Amino acid sequence: MALHSASVNSKLIFAPAGKESHGQAEQFTRGILTRSDLDQTSPIWQFHKWFAAAQRSELVAHPETCCLSTASLPSGRVSSRMVYLKELDAEGFVIYSNFGTSKKAQDLSTNPWASLTFWWEELERQIRVEGRASRLTREESQKYFDTRVRGSRIGAWSSRQSQVLKPIQGDAGDEEDDGRRVLDGWVKETEKRFEGEENIPVPDFWGGLRIIPESVEFWQGRQSRLHDRFIYEKKAPTEESVQEWTLERLSP
Incomplete structure (x- = not known):
């Protein structure tokens, strides 16, 4: 006998809007974003500006929270999980995790490309980072581990x-x-x-991962879903090894 009477084609959830089971989604009205608002040299500095603003606002509980996505090759299957950004430097974005048995470790062993997505609903802002991932040195990881x-x-x-954690059969009377x-x-x-x-040493299988960005998109919600989107994309280094970026507006 079926557990519920819903047909195969019925929708269990349809167009939810916040706490309403169905309705029109709220409009984004808290800000605008123009080219002149953005740092013209680097997305790293622009991220730092937005991150600091999110902290000062006291509206975003944990602005460091982000979604790390990786993809395994050759299957191409993508996996995502929520992590904390722990460091930002001139090279990129650093998170810390287990890189021994985790799914992310398996993915990165076949494909170094990864992405981070930050969503600050209270400010109606989103940032997407795409780039190559590389492990930090043991010494760098130890500093954070401490x-x-x-x-x-x-x-x-x-x-x-x-x-996988397998159950252990307990004594009689123990909870399962x-x-x-x-x-x-x-x-x-x-x-x-x-x-x-x-003074506990950092495990060999645990440490920092730096996402070195190739592109970074800054998104500001706008009315009628006509959002402001700007993307920085990395250019080939100059002969002086100076890193330059292009900056373009994207259609919503």
Whole structure:
């Protein structure tokens, strides 16, 4: 017997608008974006400007939150996950993660291209970054690793990220385990390993990943979905190794 009576062609969700189950989506009215508003030399500096504005606004709870997308070759299958931007420098955007057993590690081993997407709904702004990814050195990763709370450093050592956790059959009367006990056991092993130590080394399989941008798009919502979009695209370096960018408006 079917779990529900919906037909194959019925829509379980159709044109939701915020809290309404169906309705017209809200208009974007909080700003405009013109070429003169943008840094004319580099998207890195323009991102820094927008990021600082998001922080000062106190409207965006975590402006560092972004979606990291990778794609595996030869299948071309794309996977995405939410991560935190932890550093911005003249070269690019840095996030930290497990690069041993994770899906992102598998994807990047076959395809170095990746993207980051930032969405600041309260400001009606979006930024898309596309570029090549490269690992930071162990020394660079250690500097950030040392800033993490002890529990997060223990967790980085303990987790075999994305590995399937199989349940362990407990004693009679115990609640059924769904696999969490395996993870808890790994954490206990790591805590014992580093007991009494505050200076915990960064794991070889964990560290920083820098997305070196080839293109960066800045998006400002506008009424009637006629959004303002500008894209920076990297030009070939000059003989003096000075990096230059083109800047163009895109149709919404």
